[in-house]
Amino acid sequence: MNKRLKSHSFFLKYLLILIFITFTHSIFAETIKVGLYNNQPKIFISETGKASGIYVDILEAIAEEENWTIEYVSGTWNECLSRLENGQIDLMPDVAYNPERNKIYSFHKIQVLSSWSQIYTYKGSKISSILDLDGKKLAVLDNSVQQQSLLNFISGFDIKLTLIPYPDFEQAFEAVARKKADAVVSNHIFGLMHASKMGLEETAIIFSPSSLYFATAKNKHLDILNTIDRYLITYKADSNSVYYKSIQKWISQVQPKKLPRWVILINLAVFSLLILTTIASFILKKQVKLKTAELNKSYHEMEKKVIERTADLAEAMEKAQQADRLKSAFLATMSHELRTPLNSIIGFTGILLQGLAGELNPEQNKQLSLVKKSANHLLSLINDVLDISKIESGQLYLFYEEFDIRASIDKSIKLIMPASDKKGIQLEVNIAPEIDKVYCDQRRIEQVILNLLSNAVKFTEQGYVRLTCFYDNENCIISIEDSGIGMDSHEMDKLFLPFSQIDTGLSRKYEGTGLGLSICKKLIEMMNGNIRVKSELNKGSIFTVIFPYKKDSANILNGNNVKQTVTSQVSNL
Numbered sequence: 381m382n383k384r385l386k387s388h389s390f391f392l393k394y395l396l397i398l399i400f401i402t403f404t405h406s407i408f409a410e411t412i413k414v415g416l417y418n419n420q421p422k423i424f425i426s427e428t429g430k431a432s433g434i435y436v437d438i439l440e441a442i443a444e445e446e447n448w449t450i451e452y453v454s455g456t457w458n459e460c461l462s463r464l465e466n467g468q469i470d471l472m473p474d475v476a477y478n479p480e481r482n483k484i485y486s487f488h489k490i491q492v493l494s495s496w497s498q499i500y501t502y503k504g505s506k507i508s509s510i511l512d513l514d515g516k517k518l519a520v521l522d523n524s525v526q527q528q529s530l531l532n533f534i535s536g537f538d539i540k541l542t543l544i545p546y547p548d549f550e551q552a553f554e555a556v557a558r559k560k561a562d563a564v565v566s567n568h569i570f571g572l573m574h575a576s577k578m579g580l581e582e583t584a585i586i587f588s589p590s591s592l593y594f595a596t597a598k599n600k601h602l603d604i605l606n607t608i609d610r611y612l613i614t615y616k617a618d619s620n621s622v623y624y625k626s627i628q629k630w631i632s633q634v635q636p637k638k639l640p641r642w643v644i645l646i647n648l649a650v651f652s653l654l655i656l657t658t659i660a661s662f663i664l665k666k667q668v669k670l671k672t673a674e675l676n677k678s679y680h681e682m683e684k685k686v687i688e689r690t691a692d693l694a695e696a697m698e699k700a701q702q703a704d705r706l707k708s709a710f711l712a713t714m715s716h717e718l719r720t721p722l723n724s725i726i727g728f729t730g731i732l733l734q735g736l737a738g739e740l741n742p743e744q745n746k747q748l749s750l751v752k753k754s755a756n757h758l759l760s761l762i763n764d765v766l767d768i769s770k771i772e773s774g775q776l777y778l779f780y781e782e783f784d785i786r787a788s789i790d791k792s793i794k795l796i797m798p799a800s801d802k803k804g805i806q807l808e809v810n811i812a813p814e815i816d817k818v819y820c821d822q823r824r825i826e827q828v829i830l831n832l833l834s835n836a837v838k839f840t841e842q843g844y845v846r847l848t849c850f851y852d853n854e855n856c857i858i859s860i861e862d863s864g865i866g867m868d869s870h871e872m873d874k875l876f877l878p879f880s881q882i883d884t885g886l887s888r889k890y891e892g893t894g895l896g897l898s899i900c901k902k903l904i905e906m907m908n909g910n911i912r913v914k915s916e917l918n919k920g921s922i923f924t925v926i927f928p929y930k931k932d933s934a935n936i937l938n939g940n941n942v943k944q945t946v947t948s949q950v951s952n953l
Contacts, residue, residue, distance in 0.1 A: 413468070413471070419474055419567075423436060425454060434493065435492065436473075437622055437625075457547065472485075475595040476592055483598070485595040486602060488605040491591040494734060495569055498566065499565050514538075516542075518541055521552060526565045530587075544560075553566070554578065563583070725752075781822060785849065785856065788826045796837055803837065806844040809846075809847050811850075836921070839864040843862070844861075854930050855929065856928075859924045859925075861921070866917045867921060
C-alpha cells in the first residue's frame with residue numbers, strides 16, 4: 381500500500397514539474413507578428429495555407445533558437461507595409477532598402493538577398509529597349525521599389541508611359557498575359573519563376589540592383605533586428621547552414637547558376653556599342669566633309685554672280701539648313717540608341733561587381749571597375765551630345781512646374797561635395813531668406829547648377845567655391861564664384877562655343893567635352909534668362925545665372941518649346 385502511494389506521489393510530482401516547465405516556457409516565449417504576402421519563392425502562402433519561402437525558413441530557424449513564437453499576418457504588399465507603420469505587425473520580410481524607406485522603417489545591417497528589376501512582356505510585343513516603352517502601359521506592384529526605380533530610370537529619356545499598380549506580382553503578370561498591360565516590371569527572382577508559366581518572356585531592360593532585408597517600424601524592435609544580424613553572420617559563414625539550404629531549395633532550379641551568360645551579354649553589348657560608334661563617326665565625318673565641300677563650291681559661285689544666282693543661293697542655304705537638321709536628328713537618334721546598350725553595360729557591370737552572379741577575383745574586379753568607369757564617362761558624353769542635338773534641331777522641350785529651389789541647390793551641393801572634399805575646397809552656400817518656390821524646368825535648372833558647380837571645383841585647386849542665391853525684381857539670381865585658375869579675355873570669347881575648352885592641347889590637364897557650358901547657356905536662354913561671366917587669370921571666376929521665377933513671366937520666350945506636362949504618370953486603374 382505504501383509502495384503504491386509512493387508511486388502515485390512520484391507521478392504527481394513529475395506531472396507538476398512538466399506543467400510548470402510548459403507554463404513558464406509559454407510565459408517567457410516572445411510572440412512576433414510577421415507580415416506575409418505572396419512573392420514566391422522569397423515569401424508566400426503555400427497551397428496548404430502554410431507560410432513558406434526563403435525568409436520563412438531563416439526566420440523560423442532563428443525563432444526556434446531564440447524561443448520566439450511567430451504569428452503570420454497575411455495581406456497584400458501595401459497592407460503589410462501599412463500594418464508595419466501602424467504597429468499592427470512587428471516585422472516585415474523582403475523589404476528593399478532605399479533612403480526614402482529608411483526614414484519610416486528600421487533595417488538590420490546584414491543583407492539577406494540581392495535582386496534587381498527587370499521588365500517582362502508577352503511574346504511578339506516588340507519591346508526590346510527602354511525607348512520601346514514610350515506610350516506603353518506597364519503593370520507594377522503598388523508602392524514597390526520597382527515602381528519608383530522605373531520612374532527614376534526613364535527620367536533621362538523623352539518617354540511617356542502609364543503605370544498600372546496591382547496588389548501583388550501575380551496579378552501584375554496576369555494582366556500582361558491577358559494584354560491588359562504591355563509589360564510588367566518585377567524583381568528578377570519572381571520573373572524567373574513565373575514568366576514562362578504565364579507565356580511571358582524577359583527583355584534586356586535591367587536596372588536598379590537592390591539589397592533586401594527584414595524591416596521594423598522606425599526605431600521599433602531593434603533587438604529583433606540585432607538578433608537577426610547575429611544569426612545571419614553565422615549562417616553566411618557556414619555553407620551547410622539553413623540559409624544556403626533554403627536558397628538551394630527555392631532558387632537553384634529557377635536561377636542561372638553560371639556567370640558566362642552575363643559575360644556574353646556584356647561582351648555583345650560592348651561589341652555592338654563599338655560597331656555603332658565607329659559607323660556613326662564614319663557617317664558623320666563623311667557627311668560633314670561632303671556638305672562642307674558643297675557649301676564652299678556654292679559660296680564661290682555665288683560670290684561671282686550674287687545678283688544672277690539669288691535663287692541658287694537660297695537653294696544652297698536651304699540645303700545647308702536641311703543638312704544641319706539631318707545631322708542633329710541623326711545625332712539625337714544615335715545617342716538614344718547608344719544609351720540603351722550603355723545602360724545595360726552599366727547595369728550588368730554593377731550586378732557583377734556586387735557579386736550577385738558569383739564571386740570575382742581581384743583582377744576581374746579591377747577590369748570590370750574600369751569598364752563601368754569608361755561606360756559612365758561615355759554615357760555622360762552621349763547625354764551632352766543628345767542635349768545639344770535636340771537644342772539645335774528645336775526638339776528640346778522645357779517642362780515647367782513649381783518647385784523648391786532651395787532643395788534643388790541642396791541636392792546639387794550634396795552631389796558635388798565628395799569632389800570638393802577630396803581636393804580640400806571649402807563649399808559656401810548663401811541663400812537669401814525670401815528664396816522659396818520658382819516656376820521653371822526643375823531638371824534643367826539642376827543640370828545648370830550642377831554643371832557650374834562641377835566646373836568650379838574642377839578648375840579650383842585650393843580655396844573656395846561659393847554659391848549665392850537671391851531674388852531681384854522678377855528674376856532669380858544664382859551666382860557661383862571660385863578661387864580657381866580663372867581665364868583671360870581670349871579664352872572667355874570662346875567659352876560658350878560647343879566643343880570649346882580652356883587649356884586645350886595635347887597635354888591638357890582637365891578632362892571634358894566643352895559641351896557643358898554651351899548647353900547651360902542655351903537652356904537658360906530658352907527660359908528667357910541669361911548667363912554672365914567675370915573672370916581674371918589665376919584669381920578665379922564668377923558665373924551668374926539669371927532667369928524669371930514667376931509663372932506670369934516664365935513662358936514669354938520660346939513658347940513653342942514649353943510644356944506643362946510630366947513624362948511619366950501613374951494610373952489608378
